[in-house]
Amino acid sequence: MRAARVGAARVVITGMGVRTAAGDTPGALWAALAESRPAAGPLRSFDAAGFPVDVACEITGFDPAGYLTPKQAARADRSAQLAFCAAADAIEDAGGLAAEPGRRAVVTGSAHGGLLTLEHALLRQVDGVGRPRALYTPMVMTNAGAALISMVYGIGGPSLTLSTACASGGHAVGEGAQLVRAGSADVVVAGGHDAPLTPTNMVAMYRLGALATGFADPARSSRPFDAGRKGFVMAEGAAFVVLESLESARARGARIHAELIGYGRNSDAYHLTAPHPAGAGALACMAAALADAGVTAREVVHVNAHGTGTELNDLAEARAVAELFGPGEVPVTASKSVTGHAIGGAGAIEAVIAAMSVASGLAPPTANLTELDPRCELDVVTGAPRKLPAGPVLSNSFAFGGHNVCLALAPVEDAAL
Amino acid sequence: MERDEVLRRLRELCARVLSVPEEAVVPRARLVADLEADSLDFAELGAAVQEVFGIAMDEDDVMERAVTVADIADLVLAGQTTGPVAEVSG
Numbered sequence: 001m002r003a004a005r006v007g008a009a010r011v012v013i014t015g016m017g018v019r020t021a022a023g024d025t026p027g028a029l030w031a032a033l034a035e036s037r038p039a040a041g042p043l044r045s046f047d048a049a050g051f052p053v054d055v056a057c058e059i060t061g062f063d064p065a066g067y068l069t070p071k072q073a074a075r076a077d078r079s080a081q082l083a084f085c086a087a088a089d090a091i092e093d094a095g096g097l098a099a100e101p102g103r104r105a106v107v108t109g110s111a112h113g114g115l116l117t118l119e120h121a122l123l124r125q126v127d128g129v130g131r132p133r134a135l136y137t138p139m140v141m142t143n144a145g146a147a148l149i150s151m152v153y154g155i156g157g158p159s160l161t162l163s164t165a166c167a168s169g170g171h172a173v174g175e176g177a178q179l180v181r182a183g184s185a186d187v188v189v190a191g192g193h194d195a196p197l198t199p200t201n202m203v204a205m206y207r208l209g210a211l212a213t214g215f216a217d218p219a220r221s222s223r224p225f226d227a228g229r230k231g232f233v234m235a236e237g238a239a240f241v242v243l244e245s246l247e248s249a250r251a252r253g254a255r256i257h258a259e260l261i262g263y264g265r266n267s268d269a270y271h272l273t274a275p276h277p278a279g280a281g282a283l284a285c286m287a288a289a290l291a292d293a294g295v296t297a298r299e300v301v302h303v304n305a306h307g308t309g310t311e312l313n314d315l316a317e318a319r320a321v322a323e324l325f326g327p328g329e330v331p332v333t334a335s336k337s338v339t340g341h342a343i344g345g346a347g348a349i350e351a352v353i354a355a356m357s358v359a360s361g362l363a364p365p366t367a368n369l370t371e372l373d374p375r376c377e378l379d380v381v382t383g384a385p386r387k388l389p390a391g392p393v394l395s396n397s398f399a400f401g402g403h404n405v406c407l408a409l410a411p412v413e414d415a416a417l
Numbered sequence: 418m419e420r421d422e423v424l425r426r427l428r429e430l431c432a433r434v435l436s437v438p439e440e441a442v443v444p445r446a447r448l449v450a451d452l453e454a455d456s457l458d459f460a461e462l463g464a465a466v467q468e469v470f471g472i473a474m475d476e477d478d479v480m481e482r483a484v485t486v487a488d489i490a491d492l493v494l495a496g497q498t499t500g501p502v503a504e505v506s507g
Contacts, residue, residue: 069436070436071435071436071453073436074436075457131468132464133461133464133465134457134460134461134463134464134476135457135460135461
């Protein structure tokens with residue numbers, strides 16, 4: 001049984017929405033995961049002839065019409081548009097925002113803000129000066145998604161944006177839960193988003209050695225924990241959840257996807273791009289989430305790994321998981337094998353996936369794992385979804401800069417009331 | 418540039434900036450009353466006019482001196498006689 005946190009509200013997820021290359025609803029995303037259908041395909045976001053990277057997870061046919069007016073859409077970068085659509089779906093899924101405007105909050109995470117808008121203006125430079133439209137700055141700012149969501153949904157309480165690279169979405173969900181726990185808001189729209197598929201950004205990540213490329217079949221490019229991995233596949237995407245107290249959700253008869261029972265965040269304080277090789281930061285972060293949740297490692301039924309498919313991440317994360325749970329003792333999934341890596345959106349996308357694992361009692365498989373890297377002492381779920389006992393599920397995100405976050409989700413446990 | 422050409426380019430420009438159909442951008446169309454332009458649109462219009470016509474025109478110029486699309490055309494034509502301020506090409 002979980003130890004109750006004295007005085008703090010229990011936080012539950014009552015709404016979820018996504019925009020990913022693997023699906024634009026949680027159900028479609030889950031189906032892609034369950035069937036191990038990678039979203040990675042040939043890079044088409046820009047003219048890629050002669051480009052050093054040949055693969056990406058792109059959302060094809062995305063159109064914010066029906067969510068945003070033409071003028072609202074024209075004033076939002078694709079990243080903020082993806083965020084808004086995912087948040088709108090989450091809010092609808094929750095049955096609306098059940099609090100007066102001043103008690104509503106939004107927390108977004110984004111690494112890049114309006115990167116497409118930024119790059120478009122700068123690439124058209126004349127004599128060293130870019131050619132921005134007048135709305136360049138409010139479209140490029142990382143808080144543009146939060147601003148748009150708050151304006152359309154009358155969110156008059158805190159609206160915040162944090163930027164912790166690949167951990168942004170996970171931190172946004174965690175910090176959103178903290179607002180409910182602290183009594184700063186009654187309902188929080190929280191999630192992450194990025195649209196990072198620009199030529200300059202992709203070349204830069206390629207030069208850093210982080211991106212997979214050169215596979216005969218692009219769908220096989222994202223291979224977390226596989227001996228043949230070459231790096232991650234860049235994705236665009238967004239995911240949002242609606243968070244509120246268990247008491248509020250019960251009072252209004254809302255469907256509860258999962259309870260967010262624990263939140264850990266810390267820093268490697270080690271290196272700009274590499275994780276601590278022994279996974280010390282990742283280990284401490286997961287331990288912090290367990291301590292916050294009041295559960296032991298033995299109770300955890302599943303870990304949704306950060307699992308990018310870079311050797312540095314996979315080895316460090318595998319060491320941390322094996323150390324905390326015992327080698328091969330907990331089923332692990334790397335969803336990025338299907339979704340790619342949506343950077344600031346990734347942590348929120350995986351929080352939604354973890355919530356679906358809690359709700360369904362299933363761990364989705366990891367795609368493209370044909371030969372487990374023998375240095376990763378993990379029980380990686382492959383082939384088909386695996387049944388899980390009811391219990392805590394962890395979702396990890398570890399970022400450039402050593403920013404770590406771990407979310408612990410679980411079915412609502414009445415005995416702990 | 419002849420007035421007809423200025424109006425043709427303005428039709429495209431206003432439709433894009435104001436998110437309205439090109440056919441709505443007739444010379445007598447009022448920017449606020451008919452095309453629902455707001456203050457942010459005027460800022461965008463000023464920047465776009467500068468890019469397309471090479472004529473410096475800020476938000477206040479457009480807001481204070483242009484009621485209709487034809488008024489912007491007049492400002493562009495007047496600006497052309499005094500010479501372009503910014504050397505940028507569309």
